[in-house]
Amino acid sequence: MKSEQVNELLYQALETELGGVEIYTTALRCAVNVDLKEEWEKYLEQTQNHVAVVQKTMETFGLDAGAETPGRQVVRHIGQSLVKAMEMALQAGEPAAAQLVAAECVTLAETKDHLNWELIGEVAKKLKGEEAKALKAAHEEVEDQEDEHLYHTTGWTRELWIESLGMPAVLPPPEEVKEVETAIGAARAKQAGRNGQARSGCFKHREGSNGLSLSPAKFHCYSISPAQPETDPPGLCWPTFATRRGGAPSRNFHSATCHHVVE
Numbered sequence: 425m426k427s428e429q430v431n432e433l434l435y436q437a438l439e440t441e442l443g444g445v446e447i448y449t450t451a452l453r454c455a456v457n458v459d460l461k462e463e464w465e466k467y468l469e470q471t472q473n474h475v476a477v478v479q480k481t482m483e484t485f486g487l488d489a490g491a492e493t494p495g496r497q498v499v500r501h502i503g504q505s506l507v508k509a510m511e512m513a514l515q516a517g518e519p520a521a522a523q524l525v526a527a528e529c530v531t532l533a534e535t536k537d538h539l540n541w542e543l544i545g546e547v548a549k550k551l552k553g554e555e556a557k558a559l560k561a562a563h564e565e566v567e568d569q570e571d572e573h574l575y576h577t578t579g580w581t582r583e584l585w586i587e588s589l590g591m592p593a594v595l596p597p598p599e600e601v602k603e604v605e606t607a608i609g610a611a612r613a614k615q616a617g618r619n620g621q622a623r624s625g626c627f628k629h630r631e632g633s634n635g636l637s638l639s640p641a642k643f644h645c646y647s648i649s650p651a652q653p654e655t656d657p658p659g660l661c662w663p664t665f666a667t668r669r670g671g672a673p674s675r676n677f678h679s680a681t682c683h684h685v686v687e
Contacts, residue, residue: 443503454526
């Protein structure tokens, strides 16, 4: 094991987390979708904790968290560039476009972050003593969260792009709805989400003189309101669910917003 390169990995991991705090802070200014904003708020809080986790781990290695390395400087430059890209998108004055740019920037940042922690996990398997214990503890605390950050944000970026192209999108994305934390799980959720959307027979709801009624039509639900009744399964259009189960819409029906496009 090359100890110097292990140290470099930790320096880059710390800089990635520090940059992540700035990236999420800026991304939240770009967020329009309520569900996405809530997700990023959680990820920002977790990333702030990840900074502390890496700093604590570096203490075990006897490393100065303030030391500079060429690799760390490159990581910082990339992070600052992503923040600048989001600032440019915000200045353009198109909220939906800025949100999409932010999703792309977060995905790029989380790709590096995810790689760092994957490598830390591999190093932890080879080291011994207190350093190994420190790495294993840090990896166990952070790994699942980093998986979620990458796979969920990738799903958001894909679906926001699909929506921007004028095609039916699945929002929140299947990765979030199914709470995936593995690459295989993300791939399966993506496929299931797109297949489910393609064959879903949704019902367009309308307001009539006698109140709400449901009438069958060739419509596909591509977005759901975050204000779903608590009894609804996540990610399922409430009007569709009400119809499929054969029951009348609940008193919460008005709180759900179902957007549709013609098949």
